[in-house]
Amino acid sequence: MRKFVNILFGVFVVLCICGFIFSKRTEYATDVNGWNLILVNEDYHVPQNYAVKLTKLDNGERVDTRIYPALQDMFDAAEEEGIYMIVREGYRTQEDQQKLMDDKVEEYKEKVRVKFVARWYAEKWVAVPGTSEHQLGIAVDINADGINSSGSEVYTWLAEHAHEYGFIQRYPEGKTEITGINYEPWHYRYVGEDVAKEMFEEDVCLEEYIEKVQ
Numbered sequence: 740m741r742k743f744v745n746i747l748f749g750v751f752v753v754l755c756i757c758g759f760i761f762s763k764r765t766e767y768a769t770d771v772n773g774w775n776l777i778l779v780n781e782d783y784h785v786p787q788n789y790a791v792k793l794t795k796l797d798n799g800e801r802v803d804t805r806i807y808p809a810l811q812d813m814f815d816a817a818e819e820e821g822i823y824m825i826v827r828e829g830y831r832t833q834e835d836q837q838k839l840m841d842d843k844v845e846e847y848k849e850k851v852r853v854k855f856v857a858r859w860y861a862e863k864w865v866a867v868p869g870t871s872e873h874q875l876g877i878a879v880d881i882n883a884d885g886i887n888s889s890g891s892e893v894y895t896w897l898a899e900h901a902h903e904y905g906f907i908q909r910y911p912e913g914k915t916e917i918t919g920i921n922y923e924p925w926h927y928r929y930v931g932e933d934v935a936k937e938m939f940e941e942d943v944c945l946e947e948y949i950e951k952v953q
């Protein structure tokens with residue numbers, strides 16, 4: 740009898756776990772804290788049909804029109820100090836992100852052969868489609884121009900000054916546990932000047948900041 744009760748309890752536990760796993764539905768990011776504070780990560784997806792007005796840069800990359808003036812100011816200020824940078828990547832569509840993921844999975848599949856393992860590795864480097872900030876248009880990957888400045892010069896300048904223009908380093912060193920993304924010295928995200936300065940001074944990442952203001 741006791742054995743029977745134990746088995747019954749075991750079945751109950753398994754059912755509970757399955758129920759929990761399958762009930763985890765996709766949650767979508769909201770702009771309740773303002774468009775500049777939308778939080779997109781592995782837990783909060785870009786809202787479906789997220790519409791954004793884009794401005795095209797000289798090199799063809801696009802960004803949300805609302806961040807363009809601040810971005811330009813930042814680039815002008817850097818140039819005045821002899822730092823030459825480019826926006827390597829701005830806005831991405833869901834399809835762009837899907838292609839990036841597919842390519843990365845293929846790349847790993849060559850090495851590990853097993854698809855789900857390849858996907859596991861790929862997700863360490865490429866955001867799952869729907870969870871990339873680039874799909875919002877308010878995040879940019881910034882690189883050196885490759886002629887006048889080096890990558891390390893650019894990353895150092897950005898780390899010291901980007902917050903003055905409303906941009907934050909979105910995936911800082913030492914915050915991977917919280918952001919879920921490896922350290923990326925090139926990825927900057929617009930949050931607005933006041934918030935950026937506050938975050939910089941308090942050394943908090945976006946997840947930590949949002950939790951504090953909510």
Ligand SMILES: [Zn+2]
Nearest residue numbers: 873879880926
């Ligand atoms: Zn990026």
